[in-house]
Amino acid sequence: MTSTMQSVVSPEAADSSVLSGTDFTPSPRRRPRRRYRLTPLLLSAGVIVLFALFFLWPGVLGLAYSFTSYRGFGPMTFIGLDNYTRLASDPTFYAALGRTFIYTAFSVPLGYALSLALAVALTNLRARGKTAARIIFFLPWLVSPIVTGVIWRWMFGENFGFVNFVITSLGGGAVPWSSDANLSLMVVILASSWAGAAFNMLLFIAAINNVPTSYYEAAQLDGANAWQRFVSITLPGIAPTSVLVVLLMTLGQMKEFAMIQALNNGGPGTANQLIVQYIYKTGFGQSDVGYASAASMVLLVILMIIALVQIAISRKANS
Numbered sequence: 001m002t003s004t005m006q007s008v009v010s011p012e013a014a015d016s017s018v019l020s021g022t023d024f025t026p027s028p029r030r031r032p033r034r035r036y037r038l039t040p041l042l043l044s045a046g047v048i049v050l051f052a053l054f055f056l057w058p059g060v061l062g063l064a065y066s067f068t069s070y071r072g073f074g075p076m077t078f079i080g081l082d083n084y085t086r087l088a089s090d091p092t093f094y095a096a097l098g099r100t101f102i103y104t105a106f107s108v109p110l111g112y113a114l115s116l117a118l119a120v121a122l123t124n125l126r127a128r129g130k131t132a133a134r135i136i137f138f139l140p141w142l143v144s145p146i147v148t149g150v151i152w153r154w155m156f157g158e159n160f161g162f163v164n165f166v167i168t169s170l171g172g173g174a175v176p177w178s179s180d181a182n183l184s185l186m187v188v189i190l191a192s193s194w195a196g197a198a199f200n201m202l203l204f205i206a207a208i209n210n211v212p213t214s215y216y217e218a219a220q221l222d223g224a225n226a227w228q229r230f231v232s233i234t235l236p237g238i239a240p241t242s243v244l245v246v247l248l249m250t251l252g253q254m255k256e257f258a259m260i261q262a263l264n265n266g267g268p269g270t271a272n273q274l275i276v277q278y279i280y281k282t283g284f285g286q287s288d289v290g291y292a293s294a295a296s297m298v299l300l301v302i303l304m305i306i307a308l309v310q311i312a313i314s315r316k317a318n319s
Contacts, residue, residue, distance in 0.1 A: 059300070065293035072289045083294035092270075093295060096278035103189060103274060104253040111193035111200065111249055112242070118197060119204030120230065134205070141198035149262025152191040181271035184264050188272060191263060192256060200245045204238060211237035240314060247310040251303055275299055 066083055068076040087093050122134050140148065155162050156177040164174045177183050215233045224232065235242075257276040260266060266273035273281075279299070283292030 062293045062296055065290050066297050068290045070290045070293075071287045072283075073287075076290075079290070083291045084298075086291060087294055087298060093275075093278065096273050096275045097299075099185075099272065100254060100275040103185065103256070104250060107189045107192050107253050108246060108249045110189060111196050112245060114193055115197040115200035115245070116204050116242075118201045119208060120234070122201070123205055123208045134202075137201060138198045140195050143195070145195065145258035146262045148191060148195045149259040152187060152259075153263050156187045178264055179268050181268060184268060185272045188260055188263055192253065192259060195259065196249060196252065200249065203241055203245055207238035207241035208234060243310060243314040247307065247314070250306055250310070254299070254303055254306070 065076070067078055067080060069079050069082075070076040118137055122130065122137070143151075154160070156164075158164060158174055158176055158178050161177065164177070168174055175183065177187055211233060215237075216229055219229050219233060255276055256274060257280065260272070260274060261277065264272065266277045275295070276299075279292045279295045282295065283289050
């Protein structure tokens, strides 16, 4: 009896009891602990497998392709850094990359302002249709990017678009929304900002609702108007969410493909071709998989740098 109690209290006692041949009763408290330690690993095992299968393995494969002259079929020939040196002197690659930065620089602020304005308006809305309004403004995010692109192409088509129909009906001339490169890029920026504003609006609504109402009441007693309360209370209160929204929008716009492909295919011609479209057409249109993989790796590095910078800013905002 005495040896059994000692084995329960300390592992050393248990070991000594085993060595001595006496009976040992394992502690009933240790088995649940082991089970609890294994539970998170078992629950996350599926996610880890899916991540490795659909994200990690394609990334490793793309990195391997970038050092070869692989064309999507036939053998792979190792060519070292030739694809990367070719990229360094490719004006089309630089043009697509620069156009992507311009597109992101305009679409992110516009999308941020639109989603924040919607969130503030719907948060302060006192009418009965508040919930219905939120659902209506959230609907664009549920639509596929391909469908969004087709809808905006119908709206801004030069010969059949609704906008030109209204303009010509009022006596004006048809606007070259598709054939003019600047106007075509502007339509793409408007469409992407509109499509992404819905999800960001929900994030902002949640952040605004977390700001204590006592701050607004105190500011109102001090005579602060609505704009002063927005600048002094709302914006600082939602700063971490703002950084998150800007991060997500920047990464999303840098990878934009489906909606632009459906809207104007990067046109007119290749005037508005972004970096992902360039990679897609190089890899699948020209069967130059190795070279397109090298461009993808460069884009991946750029996105990682942007993410690291914005995460550092986010930590500073949270502190």
